[in-house]
Amino acid sequence: MASDRLTALRALLADTADEMVNPSILQPAEVFLDLAGEDIRRRLFMTTSAFGEDLCLRPDFTIPVCLAHRATGRSEPVTYGYLGPVFRQRRSGSAEFLQAGVEWIGHADTAATDAAALSRALQAAAALGLTQPRIRVGDATLFSALVEALPLSPAWRRRLIAWFGEPERLSGALAKLAGGQGLAGTTGPTGLSRALAGVEPEEAHRIVADMLGAAGLSLAGGRTADEIADRLRDTGTLSAGDTEAQAAAGVLERYLAIKTPLLEAERTVQAFAETEGVDMSEALAGFRARVSAFEAAGVPLADTAFAADFGRRLDYYTGLVFELYDPARPDTAQTIGGGRYDKLLSLLGAPQPVPAIGFSVWLDRFGIETGIGGAA
Structure with a gap:
């Protein structure tokens, strides 16, 4: 039953997070207009306060969680969990739907935290009945390293x-x-x-x-x-x-045409770099450390694909990105997506970059709607 799966997911989130949070449904629109990307910006539900402030209904959780974290003034590493409704204009389906997820903020060991994020995302999928998802990963760091190595x-x-x-x-x-x-x-x-x-x-x-x-x-x-x-x-x-x-x-x-199993990705990109005469060694060392952390965390490497052109349409994503798909429904969108966004806290006013990564679960793609089990 949907309520049983939601209960299992709640337990997983509570076990993972230091704190479960529920940021305000009304959010300052300016932040999303500046940072959230065109796809989200054009789907916002906008309103104006009595004092003339532009507001929007919460379209996702990552930015609101980061804003709430900034407001606390906390400097120590913290992990937040959430489950609640978000609001976006959509061509089909309800404009109000549930999202759940986890955000790791301030954790210095990026490889270990990357692995924790993907591992927990896989556990969340399993709790919702998707035990063998198709996994795709990308890496903005490798692309940036290549761009910096070229005469541009x-x-x-x-x-x-x-x-x-x-x-x-x-x-x-x-x-x-x-x-x-x-x-x-x-x-x-x-x-x-x-x-x-x-x-x-x-x-x-x-x-x-x-x-x-x-x-x-x-x-x-x-x-x-x-x-x-x-x-x-x-x-x-x-x-x-x-x-x-x-x-x-x-x-x-x-480079962008490279698509390979994750187990072969480092060797493939290293061979590419040698052939093209570019130095990507530092980025590849970080990539290697992450894959090792994935293996230690139990991520099924043999079932994970790497795509060099896979990134997010948001400028604050800086490293790993990943998506989980239901192989029984190959034409549907991702069921869970996540990634590293080390630039976001700085863009929200932090005096220096703060390492951060998270994932979000699209619960309506698991057949779980708002209102089930008191979720909304």
Whole structure:
């Protein structure tokens, strides 16, 4: 019965977490508009408080849990569990559905915590009746290491890393890179864009704002001076016919095509790096440590696939990502998804990066709806 499976999941969450939490259903909308990605932003249920503050119904738990953690001022490692309703506009199905999950915040041993997250996610799936899920993992760290090892400008590196996990945008950027185009799609930079490409973003913002002010020009189309400066910097980072950059695009495309069993992934990526003449040794050492931690935690490595192009459409994910699927329903979306997001706490105001990882269970994909067993 659904209620029995939910009871088993509750027990697992309580056993895993230091504290079970239930962040407010009404959340500050600005945080999600800034950080949550286009897919979530366009699905928000928005409202406005009596004091003019933009609010939204809680669309997921990760950001609200991190906001609540920041509010406590705690600095020691802590593990939070949750189970409750979230709200998103959807093409089909209820706009209110249940999510459960765990967030590990502040744990320094990233390999061990990565393994704990995937191991507990597998236990959560088993508690809900999915005992042999199909497992897929990816690694943003490996992609970032490859980008940093290639002869690319800082702007190209920044943009490619930011777009990892967004296949359409990343593919389009690589096509421009291969064709000798700037990020904005121009075939050659102007003198101004070349000059701005050589300065820090903040200085470029100031220069453009001063130029617009001195010329008495008004902005059109809703663009800001900062956005114009960023676009000019991007167009100035690559000249048409830059053969090194074009070769780099080919290297990245060959890397992103790698799909292999996890047991073979380190060897495959190492062979790729040697063939392409790039140094990914530090990232591969971390990858190796994680796989060893997976094995120690009982993760079925033989049933786990690695995909080099698998990432999240959210800029704050920094390392491992994983998804669990029901092999009996190959056309359905992930049932459980998780990943490492070491940048998120900093983006929410923490004075320095805080290691963090978590997973979420989509309970409606297990046939468990709001209201069952007093869940909602």
